[in-house]
Amino acid sequence: MALWNSAEELGKFNSYLQMGLVIFGILTGLIGASSFIVSQRKDLLTGQEEASLKAKVADISSRTTNINDLPQRHLTVQQEEIIFKASKEFPGTKLLSIRSNSKESQQYAYEIEAVLKRAQWNVDQFLTSSGRNVAEPTIGLREDINSSPAFEALKKSFEEAGLPFKAGTFTGGNAETSLDVGIVPANAYQSLIDKIN
Incomplete structure (x- = not known):
């Protein structure tokens, strides 16, 4: 204190x-x-x-x-009817459909296959494991067959329907004809999706 x-x-x-x-x-x-x-x-x-x-x-x-949508090919009803009318004359024809690593191509091939199956063609699929390289659509006749009315009718129906398919030949297998719808160019995004899937 x-x-x-x-x-x-x-x-x-x-x-x-x-x-x-x-x-x-x-x-x-x-x-x-x-x-x-x-x-x-x-x-x-x-x-x-x-x-x-x-x-x-x-x-x-x-x-x-800036990503453009991938072009989607589809058959019109008129194109389906042209192909059906020509192919129904050859029921039982064996066709090998070559499926590529492209969702768009697989869907387009499925549409054509459905028409041919409706025409009573026997359709088998072969899924390739190749990359996604741009390829033209083709139809083929097995090379050991000299001529085929079914192949000629299919080729003619594609021409009439305005489908840009090249004609060629293929080897092996028991199918008389082959179908490869090809692959359209894709943007980078679609290419990546195809690789993932």
């Missing part, structure tokens, strides 16, 4: 309190300034991250809007 009874001691104690208050004020100011600086830095980084994300979204958007 000597402190309370001595003016000199109280003066010293008051000086210490004032110095503590000054130090506290300085610390408060430093903390406030540090908080302000940290807040500004955080806002700057947040803005940069947002700008970066917006740029990435814009880049992805520009790349995906």
Whole structure:
């Protein structure tokens, strides 16, 4: 209690309190300034991250809007009828349908196969494991067969239907004719999907 009874001691104690208050004020100011600086830095980084994300979204958007849809070939009802009318005259004809590594080609081949099956043709499929290289549509006659009215009728029906198939020959197997709808050019996205599938 000597402190309370001595003016000199109280003066010293008051000086210490004032110095503590000054130090506290300085610390408060430093903390406030540090908080302000940290807040500004955080806002700057947040803005940069947002700008970066917006740029990435814009880049992805520009790349995906430039992707053209893969052309999808389909038979019209009229084309189906032309092929059916010609092929129904030769029931039991054996055809080997060569399926490639392309979803579009497989779907197109399925449509033609369905018409030939409806005409009572015996259709077998062969799924190749080759890459997705662009190929022209072809129909083939087994090379050890000199002539085939069924093949000629199929070839003529494709011409009448406006389907751009080349005629050729193939070797081996017991099928009289072959069908390969070929592969249309694909964009990078479709090529990747075909590889995955």
